[in-house]
Amino acid sequence: MADDVLSQSEIDKLLAQFASGEADAEEMKKEENQKKVKTYDFKRPDKFSKDQIRTLNMLHDNFARLFNTYLSTYLRALVSVEVVSVEQLTYQEFVQSLSNPSVIGILAVPPLKGNIILEMNSGIAFSIIDRVFGGQGDNTIKPRVLTEIEEAVIRRIFDKALGHLREAWFNVVQFNPKMEAMESNPQFAQIVPPSDMVVIITLKTQIGSVEGFLNICIPYLVLEPIMSKLTTTFWVSANVSKEDHPENTDIIREKLRRTKVPVIVQMGQFDISVREFLSLSYGDVLQLDTKVDDELKCIIGSDTKFLCRPGTSGKRSAVQITKLIKTEGDEGTNG
Structure with missing residues (x-):
């Protein structure tokens, strides 16, 4: 978990204490040097090791790059997508952190069992919709449930995101994610019991001046059969072996042949006026600019x-x- 970040008001209060002499810098330094104790909740044990969290971060860094390229091309705008955190918490905590309404896609990932969630901040969703319909991509719409036409636009974006997610996970597991449903109320998106552990990959997304977050929620039960593969060593070796196989080159060459x-x-070509074009009739001869x-x-x-x-x-x-x-x-x- 990331360290707590002070708000601006807390910083101002701390500076005021230093100025008045209420806060002692030496005393604070001693407290810092003391051994810090992290509270461990036995009711909610960690399911993912640090190495597995690191591997998930690398996997979704690749997804972020692919999705970033697609959005930039599709929207013809300056887009930034990057992973900012990978955390494990209970599903109830994740649901409570979401706003209502949200843009929530419930996905099946066969052959893995269970569902995962792809959640997009409504501000980002409306920025994409505005851009698709010819606007500047500004988020001037108050959060609300998507209309049928708006939902169709976001479904198309989600479909592309699923393809990039499949590609990013290819070296670990080959699954075929499919959209099962879209929800706007987080309380209706119950894919696992509230107390079950999930891993949340948070991607900061910026389209022009609009910022928001894209969250990928993967329950532990979905990843349990492939936990042994979620290691840095396996992920790196899979990438190296993929590059070393000559048959991959043959496959690409064969696909190029069939393209x-x-x-x-x-x-040749010629130039005529609109008036001349409209007066053309059967039997007219047009002279090209090329010779025999x-x-x-x-x-x-x-x-x-x-x-x-x-x-x-x-x-x-x-x-x-x-x-x-x-x-x-x-x-x-x-x-």
Whole structure:
């Protein structure tokens, strides 16, 4: 657990005590040097070791990077997502810490048993919604239950987050998270008994000037079958072995071979006015800016990559590649 942080009023009070002589700096220093005793509650024993907490932190650091990239691209805004804490507490304490209404996704994670929770601060949710609908992403809406259209937008965000969560956990366990339900009242999201231990991963999320938190709640019962894998040693070795396997390269190469990309051959172009365009009729002839013996542009995706000449192959129209057009990004690659 993190150390207690003084509020501004407490700091001001402490400074006033120093100024009046009520507080003795030497006495406080002696108290600091004394051995600190941490209270242990036998009714609520810790279920996760420090190494397991550290591993969960690293796993969700990876998730935060993936989700950050997606949100930045999707919203076309400056987004920051980072893990700020990983703590274990009872499920009741977690539920009591949530505001009502909240944006709560209840997820199934087969083949693991049980459910986990993905909770998004309503301020962040409304900032995303405002951005999607063409706004600046400002949070000017008071917390309330989402409408059906707003819920559909957030479900899409959650679906993408689940894909990134699956990818982040891939080296530890291969699960397939699915959205089972969305709730706005934390009291209705009862996935485990109130006294059961859970681990809470808190991610600070910032979209423009709007800040909020994204919480991932994972009960101990869900992670119990894979607790032996939640170690730094296992996680690092799994990453190294994944990089060393040559079959992964073959899989990627095969996927690239099967990838389809649009290929367009540009016969030429011309400029006409809107008036001329509207007056076009059957039989009109439009003159292109290319000649019969000119090489044509071959466009792959959205970039011009080749020059070619038109012709036929059997009974089909075809082109013959005559030249490779290299761009700055192609330097150092084999043509």
